[in-house]
Amino acid sequence: MLDASQNNELPPIPGKRYFTIGEVSQLCEVKPHVLRYWEQEFPQLKPVKRRGNRRYYQRQDVIVIRQIRGLLYDQGFTIGGARQRLQGEEAKQDQTQFKLLVKQMIVELEDVLRVLKAHA
Numbered sequence: 001m002l003d004a005s006q007n008n009e010l011p012p013i014p015g016k017r018y019f020t021i022g023e024v025s026q027l028c029e030v031k032p033h034v035l036r037y038w039e040q041e042f043p044q045l046k047p048v049k050r051r052g053n054r055r056y057y058q059r060q061d062v063i064v065i066r067q068i069r070g071l072l073y074d075q076g077f078t079i080g081g082a083r084q085r086l087q088g089e090e091a092k093q094d095q096t097q098f099k100l101l102v103k104q105m106i107v108e109l110e111d112v113l114r115v116l117k118a119h120a
Contacts, residue, residue: 010066018048018056028065038068041079044086 011027025032039045044064047055057065064086071082 024057
């Protein structure tokens with residue numbers, strides 16, 4: 001899948017920590033009411049809510065919103081299809097991270113075993 005943060009049609013994402021719903025609306029070219037609706041439909045979207053229930057999105061949220069926008073508007077997915085696609089990608093990332101963690105643990109255990117054999 002294309003890296004939505006590098007989408008040439010949309011403005012670049014500034015190097016800020018938090019973005020208001022208005023800023024995200026402009027960055028992703030999606031109306032604020034659509035963003036609020038997507039929050040209900042996509043569990044990946046969890047903006048921080050502060051005083052007065054104001055939403056503050058982080059950079060990762062903006063990237064996910066751009067991915068959702070691409071799936072819905074450019075690739076013609078339904079809401080349900082886009083949700084499944086994003087969950088499938090999350091599962092792949094989780095599996096990759098799990099495999100890397102297991103490999104790292106094996107290396108560390110082998111190191112411990114070498115140390116134990118050296119001192120036996």
